[in-house]
Amino acid sequence: MIVKKAKPKLQLHIADSALIARLLVGIVCFVITLFIVMNEAAPVKYDLKVDGISDANILAPRDIVDKLNTEKLQQEAADKVAPQYDFDQSVTNEMQQKIYSFLSVVQKVRQLQDKNTQEKIQELRELSHHDINLSDENMEACIRMSENEFSKLQITILDVHRQIMDKGVETGELEKAKNDMQQLVEKGDMRPELKQLSFDILSEVIKPNKTFNKQSTQRAIEAARDSVSPIIYKKGEKIIGQAERVKPEHIEMLKELGLIKDSDQKFDYRFVTGVFLIVIFLFLIMIGYLYFLNKKIFTNRSELILLGLIFITALSFAALLKLIAFQFIYLIPLLTAAMLIAILLDEKLAIFMNFVLGILVALITNGDANFIFIALLGGSFAVLTVNKTYQRSRLVLAGVAISVLNALLIISFGLLSKDELKHVFSEGFIGILYSLLAIFLTIGVLPFLEATFNIVTPLKLLELSNPNQPLIKRLLLEAPGTYHHSLMVGNLAEAATEAIGGNALLARVAAYYHDIGKLKRPYFFKENQYDDNPHDRMTPNLSTLVITSHTKDGEEMAKANKIPLIIRDIIRQHHGTTLVAYFYHKAKNGEKAELVNAEDFRYEGPKPQTKEAAVVMLADSVEAAVRSMHERTAGKIEGMVRKIIKDKLDDGQLDMCDLTLKDLDKIAKAFLRVLSGVFHERIEYPEFKVKENTIVVEATKNQRESAKLEEGRTSS
Secondary structure, three states: OOOOOOOOHHHHHHHHHHHHHHHHHHHHHHHHHHHHHHHHHOOOOEOOOOOOEOOOOEEOOOOEEOHHHHHHHHHHHHHOOOOOEEEOHHHHHHHHHHHHHHHHHHHHHHOOOOOOHHHHHHHHHHHHOOOOOOOHHHHHHHHHOOHHHHHHHHHHHHHHHHHHHHHOOEOOOHHHHHHHHHHHHHOOOOOHHHHHHHHHHHHHOOOOOEEEOHHHHHHHHHHHHHOOOOOEEOOOOEEEOOOOEOOHHHHHHHHHOOOEOOOOOOOOHHHHHHHHHHHHHHHHHHHHHHHHHOHHHHOOHHHHHHHHHHHHHHHHHHHHHOOOOOHHHHHHHHHHHHHHHHHHOOHHHHHHHHHHHHHHHHHHHOOOHHHHHHHHHHHHHHHHHHOOOOOHHHHHHHHHHHHHHHHHHHHHHHHHOOOOHHHHHHHHHHHHHHHHHHHHHHHHHHHHHHHHHOOOOHHHHHHHOOOOOHHHHHHHHHOHHHHHHHHHHHHHHHHHHHHOOOOHHHHHHHHHHOOHHHHOOHHHOHHHOOOOOHHHHOOHHHHHHHHHHHHHHHHHHHHHOOOOHHHHHHHHHOOOOOEOHHHHHHHHOOOOHHHOOHHHHEOOOOOOOOHHHHHHHHHHHHHHHHHOOOOOOHHHHHHHHHHHHHHHHHOOOOOOOOOOHHHHHHHHHHHHHHHHHHOOOOOOOOEEEEEOOEEEEEOOHHHHHHHHHHHHHHHO
16 A cells, blocks of 8 residues: 655645745736726716717727718619619500501591491591590491591601600509500690590500519618618717717717717626626636746746736736827837846746736727837837836837837838828827837836845846946955855856856856855954964864854845845855864864764755755855865876765755756866866066176076986986
């Protein structure tokens, strides 16, 4: 049976408290972000009524159609559309054929010479009763009229019939067609009796020949409506101005935009749900990014709080700037946040957070696509520009570069949008001003955040490495041996840390401060002694206590002088739990050796927790050991360096840091490169002596010995 080893209660408690701290930071940031976005992204609503007076200039937040006026114009166009009919030409042709047939019969009967009028009337009735039925009076009129009148009759009938049938006779409108027909007949130049005859004949040959086509009519109406372009208010265009009278079309548009206050309006679940889902989605992405790609910050409570503070401050600042309503002014919080995260935390995280903040600020300000692109591209360039900046003055130069790029981006997108050139270049100039404000804001806030969160930036490290720093200056004046030792350790630590991919600048600066605890009792340490050694008069235990206390003293002095925590940790860890071998062996060789416990002669620790702390420990031991060597040949120096590294490894001093054997080999080689430049062989210069105003050059000791050796060889 396998028994799992239970974790210590203290370890579980620390892990639980760290988890609670991360959850608390995440929840607070999420709630504040949700509140800001919901409060600022929600459109402002106006209390307006028809025929009332507007108390504000209301601009369209997006393109919006004036539906009422557009509908009015479309209806006017539709009303002008004539009804569409289907004409039956066969009816027209049939009626025309009847007319021709009847007139032909009349003409034929009129030409009969052997019959009287009554017989002709009878003949006409028999021949025409299938086509047109007329009264006896009309029949007689057809027979008795002159040839000229008959010609007029034919012309009138055919012409009127054509006009009426071409116009079309709709079912149910036959009487109207007859009335129109009678009016046309009355205009003719004939006797009343013949006009009546024409009308009677035409009445027999007028039939409906057109049918209303509903589908064609509807298509014509729709085409007419579609031909009317909608009245559109573009984004940013004034819908209604201050002190203007409110019209129904204004109310309709503002209602569609959700900008009208409604006492009966219920909670906007759609808006709240949309914002909630967007914010929670972005936070899940942020948590995933930190957990999988930047666990260092995810597990560091202080840095996580700093990240949340920058994030919320930038978002709040953007919401505050919304009152000013200048589009590109929102570059200030975005650029500042991106640069601060890059300098204080991590440049990759800064690019990612710039993306998240760009989306949220766009929601808050209803920003357009151009603004989002400019914010994302400009922020990414700002991160790359300020990355690895080692002087605050260089930040100003970086700000100039960022300003120029943002101006070019604004101008480029303005040209793509086909804006006026004057407007485009004025916005580009405004972008320069906002970018410069962002960089100056970054420079101003940076020292405060560095001090508050114990963040060590390259800028801060360079400031700490200045020889005029109080502790370093004291070290030079009060403990010169320790000062020069620290400089040498700094050179070794920097080269070795750079070789293994660590923070070389941090290692060098930490090495400058690692022995500041010796300022409390400088003459108790060998490098600051001349003739007298106070340890000769002290017990080994007391000497060990004095020697080992310099790590704790150094930490306290560093804290009092506001040295960052990461350097204080290296001061405390740079000896780990190493054995003070000299005094331990001295105690072993003294009285009551059997009572001597090695643990009483060790530093308190803790062991180095980081690569940089481990390298400073090794550099400290190597520098002291090599300096104490009598013969510093390359081979012996290498042997000493590798022996010290092996001893530290065997003693377990490197167990808490993540150095590999390959890293230790790189560290050894880096140490040797630096030491070979310091302890290289030097030329032995001859001695000069003045004898009787003449300079006599004497051979060096080595030259004399070589000469004797050569003389002996010659004699033999």
